[in-house]
Amino acid sequence: MRDDSTEATSTERILDAAYARMLEHGLRRLTVDDVARQAGLSRITVYRRFSRKNDLIQGVILRELARFLSAFEQAVGPLPTMADRVTEGFVVTLRLVRGHPLLSRLLATEPELILPHLTLEAGAYLAVAREYLAAHLDTPDAEAVAEMFIRIALSFVLTPDSAIPLDSDDETRAYARRHLVPLLPSEGIN
Amino acid sequence: MRDDSTEATSTERILDAAYARMLEHGLRRLTVDDVARQAGLSRITVYRRFSRKNDLIQGVILRELARFLSAFEQAVGPLPTMADRVTEGFVVTLRLVRGHPLLSRLLATEPELILPHLTLEAGAYLAVAREYLAAHLDTPDAEAVAEMFIRIALSFVLTPDSAIPLDSDDETRAYARRHLVPLLPSEGIN
Numbered sequence A, B: 001m002r003d004d005s006t007e008a009t010s011t012e013r014i015l016d017a018a019y020a021r022m023l024e025h026g027l028r029r030l031t032v033d034d035v036a037r038q039a040g041l042s043r044i045t046v047y048r049r050f051s052r053k054n055d056l057i058q059g060v061i062l063r064e065l066a067r068f069l070s071a072f073e074q075a076v077g078p079l080p081t082m083a084d085r086v087t088e089g090f091v092v093t094l095r096l097v098r099g100h101p102l103l104s105r106l107l108a109t110e111p112e113l114i115l116p117h118l119t120l121e122a123g124a125y126l127a128v129a130r131e132y133l134a135a136h137l138d139t140p141d142a143e144a145v146a147e148m149f150i151r152i153a154l155s156f157v158l159t160p161d162s163a164i165p166l167d168s169d170d171e172t173r174a175y176a177r178r179h180l181v182p183l184l185p186s187e188g189i190n
Helices: A004-025 A032-039 A043-049 A053-076 A082-098 A101-109 A111-118 A123-136 A142-158 A169-183 B004-025 B032-039 B043-049 B053-076 B082-098 B101-109 B111-118 B123-136 B142-158 B169-183
Strands: none
Touching (some): A004 A043, A053 A123, A082 A142, A082 A169, A101 A111, A111 A142, A169 B142, B004 B043, B032 B053, B053 B082, B053 B123, B082 B169
16 A cells, blocks of 8 residues: 555655756756655655656646746735736736746756747646636636736746836736736626 | 848848758758858858858748748738738738748757747847737737737747647637737727
């Protein structure tokens, strides 16, 4: 019989170790063996859960995404209207993403290695975010609307250069009110 | 005195040669010397215009972008309303981008090399497309609106996985009518 709580703890330890090594050494030099050593776990324990380096990277990204969605929920959940949640959701998204140590590090030092995960191979992450956001959008076509919000936010992460001033929270808020809130089908703005 | 027409012709020949080599051999093995040889021009002639490999890649991308905008203009220019132009513009964009031989080739075989150009370093291309599109949008805040359209289209190029069915022109059209046309400030839909 497997002990599920130990299982979960090991997975967390592995992802903690993978995150730390990615932050310090980047993706190119990441190895499953080094992660096992840093986690203080046997190679076999790590390989059973993450058999390839790419699985480790995906595991770290999925956990960071879950953490982001949790912070997002905390920030916008209490707001009274859908328009407020969209506006502040965009503000908090840019703030969290820009302040994310690992994402910033990898985009700056190994763009060629992290970009495929955030574009061509991002379908799985997009689906997680879309499912979360769609469940919170009280609109028709919630999936399509959710996906559009996520694609726009991701675009500003991938290509920060913009004619739209988004340096301060106030600028970001003004942009979101004017250009993102209207993405909600009108039935959904309440 | 420089002969500007010869100058322009040489640049075209260089970009033709660079395009052909990129299509056949990809980006990793591209060299300015090989492009000079293929163009039948001296190395010095090529280096005077494109001193680094990256300049050649940017030159090819900018010319493809100009060609795309010209095809886009032909397709949507004659349409009667802004809503029609946005709808058909999205349809023609996906069609042209998906059918683009070089873009498809590079995304499939050397994503790590082409993705930085299409994301972190795409600011200059985004600006060209934004300026073109904003000039054609008869709306307030035309630059911001144009940029959003471009970011959404680019996102579908970079991350095709979607919950939104966009396989046929009819599906793409339905999506654009429902979700992109409303991005036009209401003053602009006519």
